[in-house]
Amino acid sequence: MTVKNSLLAILSQEPTHGYGLKSAFEETTSGTWPLNVGQVYQTLNRLERDGLVETGPVDDSTRQTWQITQAGRDALGGWYGEPVAADPPIRDELAIKVLLAVATDEADISDILTTQRTATMERIQELTRHKRKADPDAELPWLLLVEALILKAEAEVKWLDLCEAHLARRTKR
Amino acid sequence: MTVKNSLLAILSQEPTHGYGLKSAFEETTSGTWPLNVGQVYQTLNRLERDGLVETGPVDDSTRQTWQITQAGRDALGGWYGEPVAADPPIRDELAIKVLLAVATDEADISDILTTQRTATMERIQELTRHKRKADPDAELPWLLLVEALILKAEAEVKWLDLCEAHLARRTKR
DNA sequence: ACAGCCATGTAACTTGTTACATGATTTT
DNA sequence: AAAATCATGTAACAAGTTACATGGCTGT
Numbered sequence: 001m002t003v004k005n006s007l008l009a010i011l012s013q014e015p016t017h018g019y020g021l022k023s024a025f026e027e028t029t030s031g032t033w034p035l036n037v038g039q040v041y042q043t044l045n046r047l048e049r050d051g052l053v054e055t056g057p058v059d060d061s062t063r064q065t066w067q068i069t070q071a072g073r074d075a076l077g078g079w080y081g082e083p084v085a086a087d088p089p090i091r092d093e094l095a096i097k098v099l100l101a102v103a104t105d106e107a108d109i110s111d112i113l114t115t116q117r118t119a120t121m122e123r124i125q126e127l128t129r130h131k132r133k134a135d136p137d138a139e140l141p142w143l144l145l146v147e148a149l150i151l152k153a154e155a156e157v158k159w160l161d162l163c164e165a166h167l168a169r170r171t172k173r
Numbered sequence: 174m175t176v177k178n179s180l181l182a183i184l185s186q187e188p189t190h191g192y193g194l195k196s197a198f199e200e201t202t203s204g205t206w207p208l209n210v211g212q213v214y215q216t217l218n219r220l221e222r223d224g225l226v227e228t229g230p231v232d233d234s235t236r237q238t239w240q241i242t243q244a245g246r247d248a249l250g251g252w253y254g255e256p257v258a259a260d261p262p263i264r265d266e267l268a269i270k271v272l273l274a275v276a277t278d279e280a281d282i283s284d285i286l287t288t289q290r291t292a293t294m295e296r297i298q299e300l301t302r303h304k305r306k307a308d309p310d311a312e313l314p315w316l317l318l319v320e321a322l323i324l325k326a327e328a329e330v331k332w333l334d335l336c337e338a339h340l341a342r343r344t345k346r
Numbered sequence: 347a348c349a350g351c352c353a354t355g356t357a358a359c360t361t362g363t364t365a366c367a368t369g370a371t372t373t374t
Numbered sequence: 375a376a377a378a379t380c381a382t383g384t385a386a387c388a389a390g391t392t393a394c395a396t397g398g399c400t401g402t
Contacts, residue, residue, distance in 0.1 A: 002266050003362075009273040019381050028276040033264055039363060041383055046360085062370085063381075080274065080285055083292035084267045086326075091206055091390095093175050094257045095321045099314050100182040101253065103201040112253055119256035140339060141272050148268045148332045153259075155328040159321045166313060176390075192353050212391060214355055219389085235398085236353075264362095352399070363388075371380070 001079075003035070003043050008052060008068055008076040015056035017063040018044060030142040032149075047072070094156065098163060109167065117160045124153045174252075176208070176216050181225060181241055181249040188229035188238040191217060203315040205322075220245070267329065271336060282340065290333045297326045 010016060010024045021044075022037045044066055047053040052072035056065040068076070094116060101109045127150045134143040183189060183197045194217075195210045217239055220226040225245035229238040241249070267289060274282045300323045307316040 001361080002264050002269055006269060006273055009270075009277055009279075013277050017381080018383085023380090024276075028272050029269060033261055033269070036363065036365095037381075038365080038383080039361095042362085045383095079270065080279065080281060081288070083289045084270070086292065086296055088206055089322055091175055092321065092325075095318060096175055096179060096202060096206070097182075097252065097257065099201050099318060100179055102314055102317070103197075104182055104186050106182075106253065108253060115254065116256045119259065123259055136339065136342075140343065141275055144275070144332075144336055144339060145268060145272060147335050148265065149262055151328040151332050151335075152265075152325070155324040159317075159324050162320050162324075163317055166309065166317060169309075170313065174389080190353080191355085196352095209391060210353075211355075211393080212389095215390085218355095347402100349402085350400085353397085355394100355396085357394085358392085360391080361389085364386085366385080367383085369381085371378100373378070374376085 003039065004047060004052075005076065005079045007040065007043055007047065008072050008079075011053060011066060011068040012073060012076055015059075015065040015067040017059065017065045019063075021066075028141060030139075030145055032145055095159075102167075110164070113160050113164055117157055120153050120156050120160070124150060124157070127153065176212065177220060177225075178249065178252045180213065180216055180220065181245050181252075184226060184239060184241040185246060185249055188232075188240040190232065190236040190238050192236075194239075201314060203312075203318055205318055268332075275340075283337070286333050286337055290330055293326050293329050293333070297323060297330070300326065 006025055007021055010021055010028075016024065018040050019037060021040050022035050025035045025040075026033070044053060048055075048066075050071075052069060052075055053066050054069055056067035059065050098109070098112065100106075101112055106112070127146050131143065131146045131150065134146060136143050179198055180194055183194055183201075189197065191213050192210060194213050195208050198208045198213075199206070217226060221228070221239075223244075225242060225248055226239050227242055229240035232238050271282070271285065273279075274285055279285070300319050304316065304319045304323065307319060309316050
């Protein structure tokens with residue numbers, strides 16, 4: 001749903017052609033989430049099928065633009081109005097992996113935790129470098145995004161530490 | 174990939190029949206992530222197609238079991254050995270939503286942040302109740318899971334606060 | 347007898363994604 | 375002239391998910 005709603009959000013501003021949607025999405029997310037153009041056209045067809053967008057005027061007499069319909073605006077309003085779903089929480093690959101490793105008594109559980117922590121801490125370092133370089137006036141979206149990624153990564157490291165503590169405690173007895 | 178690898182992890186212990194895989198997965202994740210049985214059979218067919226599992230003996234002379242192949246063990250080892258992918262980071266619906274709202278100058282950006290924070294804080298309260306009730310000896314996986322969800326939710330709230338601070342600062346000038 | 351769970355399986359569908367074919371325009 | 379980017383579109387596939395059909399077993 002994320003890609004669909006994102007395209008609707010961009011189209012809610014002005015009619016846009018396919019490639020323009022790709023560019024706008026990647027600009028807005030500062031290149032963090034690349035979007036294959038092919039997927040834009042696929043998604044537009046699906047949105048049209050569902051009556052959320054329709055073809056608009058041809059700009060420069062070459063490019064086909066798409067525009068949002070009222071149903072599309074309603075759907076977008078619904079997306080903005082509802083908190084992101086947390087029930088059931090979205091599948092957390094790391095949590096599932098660790099829980100399965102614990103449940104199946106996978107020998108290398110400690111290795112798994114260490115490997116993940118190393119990777120995540122390196123990531124935090126890199127993100128922090130980006131954050132220091134970011135200009136909060138000119139690049140507010142980029143800064144917000146970097147901060148989101150850092151906070152997520154930090155939460156992950158905290159959890160990995162908790163896991164180790166629990167497991168060490170369990171092994172001892 | 175998560176469901177596929179999860180089934181491999183369970184099968185790495187012992188051959189299991191379809192419904193047993195569903196039960197084992199839900200038990201391991203303490204019911205947090207329900208798994209439709211139909212999906213188990215679908216996934217088993219795909220794993221068989223890829224040579225990662227094969228049909229095993231029929232237990233009780235009624236139920237068809239499945240067992241992991243060497244290729245399956247290799248794939249599972251790869252999953253355990255690699256940190257979960259962070260490049261590009263997995264799509265964060267909330268971050269994308271907020272960034273798009275900022276970029277398109279969506280009027281209700283403050284509402285979006287408030288709605289999300291309210292929902293997430295309620296979630297934290299509920300999770301904290303679960304955490305207090307959990308017995309760390311008998312229910313270690315459940316406790317770990319609850320802690321993961323709490324840490325994630327807390328990071329989300331922190332980020333929402335940061336967003337508001339940045340936006341307030343921007344509006345002022 | 348009936349409800350509820352255990353159990354298997356298939357069909358259909360959604361979302362996301364990549365690979366490919368094709369060509370115009372722009373930059374070097 | 376070559377390379378890069380802009381631009382559109384289709385085919386095919388991967389992964390997740392639901393709905394449905396079907397029947398056995400178990401406890402009340």
